[in-house]
Amino acid sequence: MQIGSVTLPRTAALAPMAGVADRAFRELCREYGACYVVGEMASSKGLTYQSRKTAQLLTLSSRERPAAIQLFGDDPDTMAEAARISMQYRPDVLDINMGCPAPKIAGNRSGSALMKTPELAGRIIRAVRDAVPVPVTVKFRKGWDEGSVNAVEFAKMAEQSGASALTVHGRTRKQMYAPPVDRAVIRAVKEAVSIPVIANGDVTDVASARQMYDDTGADLIMVGRGALGAPWLFAQLEAWFLRGELLPEPSLEEKMEVMCRQAAMACEYKGEYVALREMRKHAACYLKGLRGAAGFRARTGSISTLQDLRLLAEQVLEENRGER
Numbered sequence: 297m298q299i300g301s302v303t304l305p306r307t308a309a310l311a312p313m314a315g316v317a318d319r320a321f322r323e324l325c326r327e328y329g330a331c332y333v334v335g336e337m338a339s340s341k342g343l344t345y346q347s348r349k350t351a352q353l354l355t356l357s358s359r360e361r362p363a364a365i366q367l368f369g370d371d372p373d374t375m376a377e378a379a380r381i382s383m384q385y386r387p388d389v390l391d392i393n394m395g396c397p398a399p400k401i402a403g404n405r406s407g408s409a410l411m412k413t414p415e416l417a418g419r420i421i422r423a424v425r426d427a428v429p430v431p432v433t434v435k436f437r438k439g440w441d442e443g444s445v446n447a448v449e450f451a452k453m454a455e456q457s458g459a460s461a462l463t464v465h466g467r468t469r470k471q472m473y474a475p476p477v478d479r480a481v482i483r484a485v486k487e488a489v490s491i492p493v494i495a496n497g498d499v500t501d502v503a504s505a506r507q508m509y510d511d512t513g514a515d516l517i518m519v520g521r522g523a524l525g526a527p528w529l530f531a532q533l534e535a536w537f538l539r540g541e542l543l544p545e546p547s548l549e550e551k552m553e554v555m556c557r558q559a560a561m562a563c564e565y566k567g568e569y570v571a572l573r574e575m576r577k578h579a580a581c582y583l584k585g586l587r588g589a590a591g592f593r594a595r596t597g598s599i600s601t602l603q604d605l606r607l608l609a610e611q612v613l614e615e616n617r618g619e620r
Contacts, residue, residue, distance in 0.1 A: 297461075297492045297515040297516050298492065299389055299431045299433060299460050299461045299492060300389070300430065300431030300460045301431070302332075302362050302388050302389060302431065304331045304332050304362065304516060305331050305534075305537075305538065306509075306515065306516060306537060307329065307330075307331045307516075307530075307533055307534045307537045307538060308329075308330060308331065308499070308505060308516070308517050308518070308519050308529075308530055308533040308534070308537075309330055309331055309332040309333065309334070309494065309516055309517070309518045309519070310322060310325045310326075310330045310332070310333040310334065310518070310519060310520075310523060310530070311334060311463075311496055311518045311519060311520035312334040312335060312336060312337055312364075312366045312391065312393070312435070313336065313520055313521070314336050314337055314396070314398075315336065315574070315577075316336075316524065316577070316578075317333070317334070317335065317336055318336060318562065318565075318566075318574070319335075319355060319356075319357060319360070319561075319562075319565050320558055320559075320561035320562040320564075320565060320571075321527070321558060321562075321578070322335065322360045322363070323357060323359045323360055323561065324527045324554070324557070324558050324561070325523060325527045325530055326359060326360050326361075327359070327527075328527045328528050328529075328530040328531040328534075329530040329531045329533065329534035329535075330519075330523075330530040331362075331516075331534075332362050332363070332364070332516075333360050333362075333363045333364070334363070334364040334365075334366050334389075334391050334435075334518075335353060335354065335356065335363065335364065335365050335366055336353045336366070337353075337366045337367065337368045337393045337396060337401075338350045338353040338354055338365065338366065338367055338368070338378075338382075339367075339368060339369065339378075340367050340368065340369030340371070340374045340375045340377075340378035340379075341369060341371075341374055341378075343367070343378040343381050343382065344374055344377050344378050344381065354382055354385045354387075355385060356385050356386065356387060361388060362388040362389070363387060363388055363389075364387055364388060364389035364390060364391045364433065365382050365385060365387040365389075365390055365391065366390075366391040366392070366393050366435070367379060367382065367390065367391075367392060367393065367424075368392070368393040368396060368401060368406045368407055369406055369420070370404065370405035370406045370409075370410065370416070370420075371420075372416075372419045372420045372422075372423035372424075373423065375392070375420050375423055375424050376423040376424055376426070376427040377427070379424045379427045379428045379432075380427050380428065382428075383428055383429070383430070387430060388430060388431075389430055389431050389432075389433055389460075390424065390428055390430050390431070390432050390433070391432075391433045391434070391435055391463075392420065392421060392424060392432065392433070392434045392435070393406070393407055393435055394407065394408065394410040394411060394417055394434055394435060394436040394450075395407060395408050395411075395435045395436045395437045395463075395465050395469075396408055397437070397469045397470075397472050402469060408436070408437050408440065408469035409440075409469075410436075411436060411437060411439055411440050411444075411446060411450055411469070412440050412444070414446070414449065414450055414453050417450070417453065417454070417457075418453050418454070418456070418457040419457075421434060421454055421457035421458055421459055422457045422458055425457070425458035425459070426458075431460035431461070432458060432459055432460060433459055433460055433461045433462065433463065434454045434459045434462055434463070435462075435463040435464075435465070435496070436450055436451075436454070436462070436463075436464060436465070437464070437465045437466075437467060437468055437469055438464070438465070438466055438467055438468045438471075438478055438481045439468045439469070440468060440469050440470065441468050441469065441470040442468060442470070444468075445468065445481065447464060447481050447482075447484070447485050448481075448484050448485055448488045451464070451485045451488055451489050451493075452488055452489060455489045455490065455491050459491060460491060460492075461491055461492040461493070461494060461515075462485065462489065462491060462492070462493050462494065463493075463494040463495075463496050463518055464481070464482045464485050464493060464494070464495060464496060465477070465496045465497050466478040466479060466481050466482050466495070466496070466497045467497060473521070476498060477496075477497030477498040479495070479507075479508065479511035479512050480511075482495045482511075482512040482514060483511065483512045483513055483514075486512060486513045486514055486515075487513070492515040492516065493512075493514050493515055494514060494515065494516045494517065494518050495508050495509075495512045495514035495516070495517050495518065496517070496518040496520065497520075498522070499517055499518075499519045499520075499522050500519075500522035500529075501522070501529070501532070502532055502533060502536045502542065504522075505517055505519075505533050505536075505537075506536075519533075524577075524578065524581040525555075525578060525579075525580075525581025525582040525583070525584060526581070526582075527554065527558075528545075528546050528550075528554070531543060548586070548612070548613060548616055549613065551582060552582070552609035552612060552613060553609075554582075555578070555579060555582040555605070555609060556602070556605055556606055556609055558575070558578060559571060559572065559575045559578075559579075559602055559605050560602060562574065562575060563602055568601060568602060569600075572599055572600055572601060572602065572604070572605065573599075573600070575599065575605065576596045576597055576599055577596075579593075579596040579599060579605060579608070580593040580596045583596070583612060586612060586615075586616055587615055587616050588612075588615045588616070592608065592611070592612055592615075595608060596608070
Protein backbone atom coordinates (compact mmCIF):
# COMPACT_ATOMS: atom_id res chain seq x y z
CA MET A 297 0.00 0.00 0.00
CA GLN A 298 1.01 3.62 -0.46
CA ILE A 299 0.90 6.49 2.06
CA GLY A 300 2.02 9.44 0.01
CA SER A 301 5.50 8.46 -1.18
CA VAL A 302 5.86 5.74 1.47
CA THR A 303 5.40 2.22 0.09
CA LEU A 304 4.52 -0.56 2.55
CA PRO A 305 4.13 -4.31 2.04
CA ARG A 306 0.74 -5.77 3.00
CA THR A 307 1.93 -7.39 6.21
CA ALA A 308 1.44 -5.62 9.58
CA ALA A 309 2.32 -2.33 11.28
CA LEU A 310 2.85 -1.50 14.94
CA ALA A 311 0.13 0.63 16.48
CA PRO A 312 0.88 3.70 18.60
CA MET A 313 0.51 2.84 22.29
CA ALA A 314 1.13 5.48 24.93
CA GLY A 315 3.59 4.37 27.57
CA VAL A 316 4.30 1.15 25.69
CA ALA A 317 5.46 1.64 22.09
CA ASP A 318 8.67 3.47 22.97
CA ARG A 319 11.79 3.61 20.85
CA ALA A 320 13.20 0.30 22.14
CA PHE A 321 9.98 -1.58 21.48
CA ARG A 322 9.49 0.03 18.07
CA GLU A 323 13.02 -0.86 16.98
CA LEU A 324 12.51 -4.44 18.17
CA CYS A 325 9.24 -4.78 16.29
CA ARG A 326 10.79 -3.37 13.11
CA GLU A 327 13.68 -5.82 13.48
CA TYR A 328 11.13 -8.64 13.60
CA GLY A 329 9.32 -7.44 10.50
CA ALA A 330 6.79 -4.73 11.35
CA CYS A 331 6.49 -2.88 8.04
CA TYR A 332 5.80 0.47 9.69
CA VAL A 333 5.62 1.89 13.22
CA VAL A 334 3.82 4.82 14.82
CA GLY A 335 5.32 6.49 17.87
CA GLU A 336 3.64 7.28 21.17
CA MET A 337 1.18 10.14 20.94
CA ALA A 338 2.62 13.52 21.84
CA SER A 339 0.78 16.61 23.02
CA SER A 340 0.66 19.46 20.52
CA LYS A 341 0.54 21.93 23.41
CA GLY A 342 3.49 20.24 25.11
CA LEU A 343 5.51 20.46 21.92
CA THR A 344 4.76 24.13 21.34
CA TYR A 345 5.57 24.83 25.01
CA GLN A 346 8.95 23.12 24.45
CA SER A 347 8.29 20.29 26.90
CA ARG A 348 11.37 18.07 27.11
CA LYS A 349 9.25 15.00 27.85
CA THR A 350 7.08 15.60 24.79
CA ALA A 351 10.14 16.11 22.59
CA GLN A 352 11.60 12.79 23.78
CA LEU A 353 8.48 10.98 22.54
CA LEU A 354 9.16 12.19 19.00
CA THR A 355 12.72 10.97 18.59
CA LEU A 356 12.99 8.49 15.71
CA SER A 357 16.01 6.37 14.85
CA SER A 358 17.07 5.00 11.48
CA ARG A 359 16.26 1.49 12.76
CA GLU A 360 12.56 2.34 13.02
CA ARG A 361 11.84 3.70 9.57
CA PRO A 362 9.44 4.00 7.91
CA ALA A 363 7.92 5.60 10.99
CA ALA A 364 5.29 8.15 11.93
CA ILE A 365 5.03 10.71 14.69
CA GLN A 366 1.60 10.98 16.28
CA LEU A 367 0.20 14.22 17.70
CA PHE A 368 -2.98 14.99 19.60
CA GLY A 369 -4.76 18.22 20.37
CA ASP A 370 -7.97 20.16 19.86
CA ASP A 371 -6.80 23.46 18.35
CA PRO A 372 -6.02 23.69 14.60
CA ASP A 373 -3.40 26.43 14.96
CA THR A 374 -1.59 24.70 17.82
CA MET A 375 -1.66 21.39 15.98
CA ALA A 376 -0.25 23.04 12.85
CA GLU A 377 2.55 24.68 14.81
CA ALA A 378 3.36 21.43 16.62
CA ALA A 379 3.39 19.61 13.28
CA ARG A 380 5.90 22.11 11.89
CA ILE A 381 8.12 21.73 14.98
CA SER A 382 7.92 17.93 14.74
CA MET A 383 9.51 17.97 11.30
CA GLN A 384 12.93 18.36 12.94
CA TYR A 385 12.58 14.67 13.90
CA ARG A 386 12.18 13.76 10.22
CA PRO A 387 9.09 11.55 10.38
CA ASP A 388 8.06 9.74 7.21
CA VAL A 389 4.39 10.33 8.08
CA LEU A 390 2.52 12.51 10.56
CA ASP A 391 -0.44 10.81 12.25
CA ILE A 392 -3.23 12.66 14.08
CA ASN A 393 -4.77 10.86 17.05
CA MET A 394 -8.55 11.12 16.95
CA GLY A 395 -9.19 7.80 18.67
CA CYS A 396 -7.59 7.77 22.13
CA PRO A 397 -10.30 6.86 24.69
CA ALA A 398 -8.33 7.86 27.82
CA PRO A 399 -10.34 10.29 29.99
CA LYS A 400 -7.44 12.73 30.34
CA ILE A 401 -7.27 13.01 26.52
CA ALA A 402 -10.90 12.69 25.47
CA GLY A 403 -11.98 14.79 28.44
CA ASN A 404 -10.04 17.70 26.97
CA ARG A 405 -11.74 17.56 23.53
CA SER A 406 -8.84 15.63 22.00
CA GLY A 407 -8.46 12.03 20.86
CA SER A 408 -11.77 10.21 20.39
CA ALA A 409 -13.72 13.29 21.57
CA LEU A 410 -13.05 14.81 18.15
CA MET A 411 -15.44 12.25 16.67
CA LYS A 412 -18.19 14.29 18.34
CA THR A 413 -17.01 17.45 16.57
CA PRO A 414 -16.19 16.43 12.99
CA GLU A 415 -16.15 20.02 11.76
CA LEU A 416 -13.36 20.85 14.22
CA ALA A 417 -11.61 17.59 13.34
CA GLY A 418 -11.66 18.59 9.68
CA ARG A 419 -10.12 21.98 10.42
CA ILE A 420 -7.35 20.27 12.38
CA ILE A 421 -6.60 17.86 9.54
CA ARG A 422 -6.48 20.66 6.98
CA ALA A 423 -4.27 22.83 9.18
CA VAL A 424 -1.78 20.02 9.77
CA ARG A 425 -1.80 18.97 6.11
CA ASP A 426 -0.99 22.53 5.04
CA ALA A 427 1.80 22.81 7.63
CA VAL A 428 4.00 19.84 6.73
CA PRO A 429 5.62 18.28 3.64
CA VAL A 430 4.91 14.66 4.68
CA PRO A 431 1.70 12.63 4.33
CA VAL A 432 -0.86 13.19 7.09
CA THR A 433 -2.91 10.26 8.38
CA VAL A 434 -5.73 10.03 10.92
CA LYS A 435 -6.46 7.32 13.49
CA PHE A 436 -10.01 7.16 14.84
CA ARG A 437 -12.67 4.81 16.21
CA LYS A 438 -16.06 3.41 15.28
CA GLY A 439 -17.68 6.35 17.04
CA TRP A 440 -18.10 7.88 20.48
CA ASP A 441 -20.71 5.33 21.61
CA GLU A 442 -23.22 2.94 20.05
CA GLY A 443 -25.69 5.79 19.70
CA SER A 444 -23.29 7.84 17.61
CA VAL A 445 -21.47 5.46 15.28
CA ASN A 446 -20.12 7.81 12.61
CA ALA A 447 -16.92 6.16 11.37
CA VAL A 448 -17.99 6.22 7.70
CA GLU A 449 -18.99 9.89 7.73
CA PHE A 450 -15.87 10.77 9.71
CA ALA A 451 -13.68 8.90 7.21
CA LYS A 452 -15.21 10.77 4.27
CA MET A 453 -14.61 14.06 6.07
CA ALA A 454 -10.99 13.13 6.80
CA GLU A 455 -10.37 12.22 3.15
CA GLN A 456 -11.93 15.46 1.96
CA SER A 457 -9.81 17.38 4.49
CA GLY A 458 -6.59 16.02 3.02
CA ALA A 459 -5.73 12.82 4.91
CA SER A 460 -3.51 10.44 2.93
CA ALA A 461 -4.63 7.31 4.82
CA LEU A 462 -6.90 6.30 7.69
CA THR A 463 -6.55 3.88 10.58
CA VAL A 464 -9.79 2.59 12.09
CA HIS A 465 -10.09 0.93 15.50
CA GLY A 466 -13.36 -0.97 15.33
CA ARG A 467 -14.69 -0.05 18.77
CA THR A 468 -16.42 3.02 20.14
CA ARG A 469 -14.78 5.22 22.73
CA LYS A 470 -17.22 3.91 25.35
CA GLN A 471 -16.21 0.31 24.58
CA MET A 472 -12.52 1.14 25.19
CA TYR A 473 -10.79 -2.21 24.38
CA ALA A 474 -13.70 -4.67 24.67
CA PRO A 475 -15.89 -6.36 23.35
CA PRO A 476 -14.50 -7.84 20.10
CA VAL A 477 -13.70 -5.37 17.37
CA ASP A 478 -16.38 -4.59 14.77
CA ARG A 479 -14.81 -5.59 11.45
CA ALA A 480 -17.95 -4.69 9.50
CA VAL A 481 -17.57 -1.00 10.31
CA ILE A 482 -13.95 -1.07 9.09
CA ARG A 483 -15.10 -2.64 5.82
CA ALA A 484 -17.77 0.05 5.50
CA VAL A 485 -15.06 2.70 5.88
CA LYS A 486 -12.87 0.96 3.32
CA GLU A 487 -15.74 0.92 0.81
CA ALA A 488 -16.58 4.57 1.43
CA VAL A 489 -13.21 6.19 0.70
CA SER A 490 -10.54 6.00 -1.99
CA ILE A 491 -7.49 6.48 0.25
CA PRO A 492 -5.81 3.53 2.03
CA VAL A 493 -7.49 2.15 5.16
CA ILE A 494 -5.59 0.42 7.97
CA ALA A 495 -7.54 -1.94 10.25
CA ASN A 496 -6.76 -2.02 13.96
CA GLY A 497 -8.01 -4.22 16.79
CA ASP A 498 -7.75 -7.78 18.14
CA VAL A 499 -4.94 -9.05 15.90
CA THR A 500 -2.96 -11.50 18.03
CA ASP A 501 -1.78 -14.21 15.62
CA VAL A 502 -1.76 -15.28 11.98
CA ALA A 503 -5.36 -16.55 12.10
CA SER A 504 -6.79 -13.29 13.47
CA ALA A 505 -4.66 -11.28 11.03
CA ARG A 506 -6.00 -13.28 8.09
CA GLN A 507 -9.54 -12.81 9.34
CA MET A 508 -9.02 -9.06 9.70
CA TYR A 509 -7.81 -8.76 6.11
CA ASP A 510 -10.58 -11.03 4.79
CA ASP A 511 -13.42 -9.41 6.72
CA THR A 512 -12.44 -5.76 6.21
CA GLY A 513 -10.68 -5.65 2.83
CA ALA A 514 -8.21 -3.26 4.50
CA ASP A 515 -5.02 -2.21 2.77
CA LEU A 516 -2.99 -2.97 5.90
CA ILE A 517 -3.49 -4.22 9.45
CA MET A 518 -2.09 -2.65 12.58
CA VAL A 519 -1.15 -4.64 15.69
CA GLY A 520 -1.26 -3.11 19.15
CA ARG A 521 -1.67 -5.07 22.38
CA GLY A 522 -1.23 -8.37 20.53
CA ALA A 523 2.48 -7.59 20.12
CA LEU A 524 3.14 -6.88 23.80
CA GLY A 525 5.51 -9.51 25.10
CA ALA A 526 5.58 -10.98 21.59
CA PRO A 527 7.40 -8.73 19.07
CA TRP A 528 8.19 -11.91 17.06
CA LEU A 529 4.51 -11.85 16.02
CA PHE A 530 5.58 -9.51 13.22
CA ALA A 531 8.03 -12.10 11.91
CA GLN A 532 5.23 -14.67 11.90
CA LEU A 533 2.88 -12.31 10.05
CA GLU A 534 5.55 -11.30 7.55
CA ALA A 535 6.43 -14.94 6.85
CA TRP A 536 2.80 -15.87 6.28
CA PHE A 537 1.70 -12.94 4.13
CA LEU A 538 4.85 -12.71 2.01
CA ARG A 539 5.85 -16.36 1.75
CA GLY A 540 2.92 -18.47 2.97
CA GLU A 541 5.16 -19.85 5.69
CA LEU A 542 3.87 -20.56 9.20
CA LEU A 543 6.66 -19.93 11.71
CA PRO A 544 6.65 -21.73 15.07
CA GLU A 545 6.62 -19.94 18.41
CA PRO A 546 10.12 -19.04 19.64
CA SER A 547 11.59 -21.18 22.39
CA LEU A 548 11.30 -19.97 25.97
CA GLU A 549 15.04 -19.26 25.93
CA GLU A 550 14.56 -16.99 22.92
CA LYS A 551 11.62 -15.23 24.56
CA MET A 552 13.56 -14.49 27.73
CA GLU A 553 16.53 -13.29 25.67
CA VAL A 554 14.29 -10.90 23.72
CA MET A 555 12.72 -9.61 26.93
CA CYS A 556 16.13 -8.82 28.42
CA ARG A 557 17.36 -7.28 25.16
CA GLN A 558 14.37 -4.97 25.01
CA ALA A 559 15.13 -3.86 28.56
CA ALA A 560 18.80 -3.28 27.75
CA MET A 561 17.85 -1.15 24.73
CA ALA A 562 15.44 0.88 26.85
CA CYS A 563 18.17 1.41 29.45
CA GLU A 564 20.42 2.80 26.75
CA TYR A 565 17.79 5.32 25.69
CA LYS A 566 16.20 6.25 29.02
CA GLY A 567 18.54 5.18 31.77
CA GLU A 568 18.04 2.16 34.00
CA TYR A 569 15.81 3.82 36.59
CA VAL A 570 13.10 4.88 34.14
CA ALA A 571 13.52 1.99 31.72
CA LEU A 572 13.09 -0.82 34.23
CA ARG A 573 10.04 0.69 35.84
CA GLU A 574 8.43 1.04 32.44
CA MET A 575 9.61 -2.46 31.52
CA ARG A 576 7.53 -4.04 34.30
CA LYS A 577 4.35 -4.13 32.20
CA HIS A 578 6.26 -5.57 29.23
CA ALA A 579 7.84 -8.27 31.41
CA ALA A 580 4.43 -9.33 32.70
CA CYS A 581 3.32 -9.86 29.09
CA TYR A 582 6.41 -11.91 28.22
CA LEU A 583 5.63 -14.23 31.15
CA LYS A 584 1.97 -14.81 30.35
CA GLY A 585 0.94 -18.43 30.07
CA LEU A 586 4.04 -19.98 31.65
CA ARG A 587 4.13 -22.35 34.59
CA GLY A 588 4.22 -20.18 37.71
CA ALA A 589 3.30 -17.13 35.64
CA ALA A 590 1.12 -15.52 38.31
CA GLY A 591 3.94 -15.54 40.84
CA PHE A 592 6.51 -14.37 38.32
CA ARG A 593 4.24 -11.56 37.10
CA ALA A 594 3.74 -10.41 40.67
CA ARG A 595 7.51 -10.14 41.01
CA THR A 596 7.78 -7.90 37.94
CA GLY A 597 6.28 -5.14 40.07
CA SER A 598 9.49 -4.85 42.06
CA ILE A 599 12.00 -5.03 39.20
CA SER A 600 14.26 -1.98 39.37
CA THR A 601 17.53 -3.03 37.68
CA LEU A 602 18.51 -4.92 34.56
CA GLN A 603 20.13 -7.52 36.77
CA ASP A 604 16.78 -8.04 38.56
CA LEU A 605 15.17 -8.82 35.22
CA ARG A 606 17.93 -11.17 34.14
CA LEU A 607 17.68 -13.08 37.42
CA LEU A 608 13.93 -13.38 36.95
CA ALA A 609 14.46 -14.70 33.40
CA GLU A 610 16.87 -17.34 34.73
CA GLN A 611 14.36 -18.45 37.35
CA VAL A 612 11.59 -18.63 34.75
CA LEU A 613 13.76 -20.89 32.60
CA GLU A 614 14.58 -23.11 35.57
CA GLU A 615 10.94 -23.39 36.61
CA ASN A 616 9.82 -24.26 33.09
CA ARG A 617 12.78 -26.43 32.13
CA GLY A 618 10.71 -29.49 31.31
CA GLU A 619 8.15 -27.67 29.17
CA ARG A 620 10.24 -25.87 26.53
